[in-house]
Amino acid sequence: AQSVAQPEDQVNVAEGNPLTVKCTYSVSGNPYLFWYVQYPNRGLQFLLKYITGDNLVKGSYGFEAEFNKSQTSFHLKKPSALVSDSALYFCAVRASSMDTGRRALTFGSGTRLQVQP
């Protein structure tokens, strides 16, 4: 079974400061990892993904994430937070192996990011 843990329900950061939203995962074999953002009453918006290759992945709106296989983590980061980054962030995982034929994403419970002006 695959799972995702987002240990912080909420992260508070001042505008202009760096931010980190944590994610750890469990999956059989190599993972495909994703970050999505959700604004109130909206669907999920794709930010970035790790499939293979460079462990540092750059995505939309200045976000980046680092894949760490030994720690089974995929933390989301941004060097300088904006008030407009305030939203709900979800990490998701899927096994890369198609032996099981599964394509479903397993999501974490989400982390609310609050950026204070």
Added chain:
Amino acid sequence: DTGVSQNPRHKITKRGQNVTFRCDPISEHNRLYWYRQTLGQGPEFLTYFQNEAQLEKSRLLSDRFSAERPKGSFSTLEIQRTEQGDSAMYLCASSLGSLAKSGETQYFGPGTRLLVL
């Protein structure tokens, strides 16, 4: 707008009634997914189609739930004899995948919020 669209955006129904939701994926996306999201939780996978074939179903998809994608384009999700526990946001996503492109991104629609009274 060329994104995933879902209708209706909101649905209020009485317990025991049937409801049907529609999802129109991004044009030419061959894969379509349904997820359910309850308050304070991440999305949970329900079912997945590749073209018109329903290839994967979650244990969450009880006998009261049925999904179709008859022509490999739009999809419908029907809930029969609704229960209060069915109240949730129902999200649809689509992707363009192939054997050579298994880590493709799932793009989400805005969701249909269901309230069962």
